[in-house]
Amino acid sequence: MTAYLKIDHVDKVFIRGSRETEVLKNVTMSVARGEFVSIIGHSGCGKTTLLNIVAGLTPVTTGAVLLENQEVNEPGPDRAVVFQNHSLLPWLTAYDNVRLAVDKVFSGKRSRAERHQWTMHNLELVQMAHAKDKRPTEISGGMKQRVGLARALAMEPKVLLLDEPFGALDALTRAHLQDSVMAIHTKLGNTVMMITHDVDEAVLLSDRIVMMTNGPAAYIGEVLDVPLARPRRRLELSSNATYLRCRQRVLEFLYERHSFVEAA
Amino acid sequence: MAMPALTAEAETAAATTPAAEVLVFKPRTPGFIQARLIPMLGDAAAKVIPPLVMLTLLLVVWELLCNKPGATLPPPTKIWTEAYDLIVDPFFVAGPQDIGLGWRVLTSLQRVAIGYGLAGFIGILIGTIIGQSVWAMRGLDPIFQVLRTISPLAWLPISLAAFRDSQPSAIFVIFITAVWPIIINTAVGIRNIPQDYRNVAAVLRLNHLEFFWKIMIPSAAPYIFTGLRIGIGLSWLAIVAAEMLTGGVGIGFFIWDAWNSSRIPDIVVALAYIGMVGFVLDRIVAAVGNVVTRGTTAT
Ligand SMILES: Nc1ncnc2c1ncn2[C@@H]1O[C@H](COP(=O)(O)OP(=O)(O)OP(=O)(O)O)[C@@H](O)[C@H]1O
Ligand SMILES: [Mg+2]
Numbered sequence: 168m169t170a171y172l173k174i175d176h177v178d179k180v181f182i183r184g185s186r187e188t189e190v191l192k193n194v195t196m197s198v199a200r201g202e203f204v205s206i207i208g209h210s211g212c213g214k215t216t217l218l219n220i221v222a223g224l225t226p227v228t229t230g231a232v233l234l235e236n237q238e239v240n241e242p243g244p245d246r247a248v249v250f251q252n253h254s255l256l257p258w259l260t261a262y263d264n265v266r267l268a269v270d271k272v273f274s275g276k277r278s279r280a281e282r283h284q285w286t287m288h289n290l291e292l293v294q295m296a297h298a299k300d301k302r303p304t305e306i307s308g309g310m311k312q313r314v315g316l317a318r319a320l321a322m323e324p325k326v327l328l329l330d331e332p333f334g335a336l337d338a339l340t341r342a343h344l345q346d347s348v349m350a351i352h353t354k355l356g357n358t359v360m361m362i363t364h365d366v367d368e369a370v371l372l373s374d375r376i377v378m379m380t381n382g383p384a385a386y387i388g389e390v391l392d393v394p395l396a397r398p399r400r401r402l403e404l405s406s407n408a409t410y411l412r413c414r415q416r417v418l419e420f421l422y423e424r425h426s427f428v429e430a431a
Numbered sequence: 432m433a434m435p436a437l438t439a440e441a442e443t444a445a446a447t448t449p450a451a452e453v454l455v456f457k458p459r460t461p462g463f464i465q466a467r468l469i470p471m472l473g474d475a476a477a478k479v480i481p482p483l484v485m486l487t488l489l490l491v492v493w494e495l496l497c498n499k500p501g502a503t504l505p506p507p508t509k510i511w512t513e514a515y516d517l518i519v520d521p522f523f524v525a526g527p528q529d530i531g532l533g534w535r536v537l538t539s540l541q542r543v544a545i546g547y548g549l550a551g552f553i554g555i556l557i558g559t560i561i562g563q564s565v566w567a568m569r570g571l572d573p574i575f576q577v578l579r580t581i582s583p584l585a586w587l588p589i590s591l592a593a594f595r596d597s598q599p600s601a602i603f604v605i606f607i608t609a610v611w612p613i614i615i616n617t618a619v620g621i622r623n624i625p626q627d628y629r630n631v632a633a634v635l636r637l638n639h640l641e642f643f644w645k646i647m648i649p650s651a652a653p654y655i656f657t658g659l660r661i662g663i664g665l666s667w668l669a670i671v672a673a674e675m676l677t678g679g680v681g682i683g684f685f686i687w688d689a690w691n692s693s694r695i696p697d698i699v700v701a702l703a704y705i706g707m708v709g710f711v712l713d714r715i716v717a718a719v720g721n722v723v724t725r726g727t728t729a730t
Contacts, residue, residue: 205541224630242633254627258649267645271635322635 171358172221172326177230179216189252190216190383194230194375202358204351206416207381209425211272214362215251217379218330221360222248234325235388244272247319252331253311261314262299264272265289267317268318289321290314292351294334309340320351333368341365342401345372350412354397366421370413371401378420388425391416451473509695515699532682532704539670539681540708546605546673547666551659552611558617558658559647568618579611583669587676601673607667613658621647656720663716667709682708 179191190213198204208214219225221232222396223242231238234245236428247268255264273282290296293313303311319327323352333341350357363369373393379404380388389421393413395404404410462565490507497506505513516523521533561567586607627649630655650654674683682701689697 222630222634224633242630243636244634246634248630250627252627252632254631256631256649257648258652268635271637271641295541383552 170202171202171235172198173233173358174217174221174354175231177212177217177220177232178228179220179225185396190382191220191274192386194385194387195201195257196387196390198358200359200414201356202359203361203372203374204377205361205363205373205375206377206379207363207366207369207421208385209381209421210364212379212382212385213299214364214379215330217361218248218328218360222246222328223328223358224248243323244268245325247322247324248328249312249315249332251332251334253303253308253315255314255318257303257310257410260289260300260302261295261306261310261317262286263313265318265321269321272421278354285321289317290408291371292320293317307340309336309344312336312344312362315343316348316351320355320357326357327357327359329359331362331364334364341368346373346401349397349399366414366417369417370410371399371404376413376417378417379426389416449536465630482600493514495629503522505696505699513694513696514700517697521704527678530680532701535680535682535685535701536704536708541682542601542677542681543605543666543670546602547609547663548601550606550609550613550666553606554613554658554662555617555655557622558614558653559643561614562618562621562651566624572615572618575611575615579615580719581607583665583672587672589642591676597676597678600675604676605666605669606674609619609662611696612661612665613655616654616661617651620651623654624650650723651708653720656716660713660716660720663712664709667705667712670705 168196174196175196177191178189180186180326181190194217198206198343207216209288216225221225221252223239223246224311226240228249232240239246255261256267259267262274266282267285269282269289273285277285287296287299291300293316295310295313295317303314310387314339316332329348333344336344345368351357352372370393376391376393377387377391378391379385395407395409395410395413460691494506494508496502497504498508511518515534516525521531521536523531524534561571581602587600588605590603590607591597594600594603624647626702632646636644670681671683671686674681675687682705686698686701689701690697
């Protein structure tokens, strides 16, 4: 496996005044091109911190993040993020939120008409073209995440970073969006790093699952390959032996070996 | 200073007032008059009638209180007869100093426009700069909080001493009265830009100018307009103080002049003008704010 994205011996210590919090300790992992990797762990273990480090939004304390063997240490559209809470700009319509990204990333490279086409194309990809003129306040949580996904996809990122994209949604909407993400991944072959704390979601979507231990000083406890053929269908999988075995492994890791202890 | 209840009140006002007029001229369905117009007129009546009733009551009480011999203030009937020309025609011109109050209000509005315009521009600018720095905010906020309580009258002598000329001094008084809430609110708005929006800007690699126009201003707009709305009220409050200096034809100077020649009824009429113009100014800024910030407040 060739490392497309490489997280190399990353430590992260937050320093606030005289207090130091060691959040990540010696995290090393890599993601191949076109691979879908999930990171799972209990709340507060440092998943968002890790994702933000890859995105360049948080600086590492030691270690490095390499994308195509180039060190990256500042944010950029080559690592587009779908944020935990959608982060759409409320004063812009769905279209304008995506268009802002398209205009910024492709200014000077594509004509106005092409940028419009591309914006619409991405909204169609997430089935949001019909609501393009709605503002974030006027659409549901699931729709907001779809627009956020369209915005990220529209940047044509090398790596797509998803921070619990479906965390705040009800089960039905969540299933819908998972199917959309799977379909898009199959179609476009993006390299994806997704954070989740939902075991079924991780197994359903991922090629590999990276399991993080509890903080403070969380590290990667185990990496699990999910050798399930694509396309995957959730109904068929529920009785699939490989699926159940993978699911079991993750559950064991999370609830037996590293069960969640409420930090004082 | 977070966003006060001003916004909610303004929203209802803006939502109801124009709708009534627009729809009256465009009946679209046959049942329109029964279905929409009558309830709408009812709504309008419910808004207009109570204030009118109260106003009449107040006028009656005032009349009763001031209509006896020895009363120090004139009753409404006396004001009506003595200041009749001022009340009925705002735009008469009978001589260089004998003109309708409408003209005087316009002159004053011009002055306020300059002072308030400056306050808006400089206030937003300074607020934006201060809002970016925690330390500037911590250091300057208490100072501004003290300065903003100083009355327009108290700024007069300082202003005269600094400018040595009445016209710029008057504008300065308006400016200095209105600028503080604009600075403070803008700075708070900038401080409160959610980290999420900053992250989005960072991922998109927006440059400083793009960040300013596409994230900062829209995100802080509700706060800025709260400041602007307080500011317009204050700058209109400052007009009387400012025009004590300038003389001429402003509404503020008119009051000063009327007092010096003991024309109390004229003063009362001028007060009514000032109140109504202030009310309209406030509503205009609120309405502009509502249009500009629609969608911005909620998440
Ligand atoms: N800016 C910061 N300064 C100090 N500590 C921080 C900062 N950001 C995060 N932390 C700490 O780092 C730890 C990990 O936070 P993080 O947000 O990465 O967790 P998470 O795994 O994403 O949790 P969740 O599943 O709830 O989103 C937490 O204990 C948090 O308190
Ligand atoms: Mg998180």
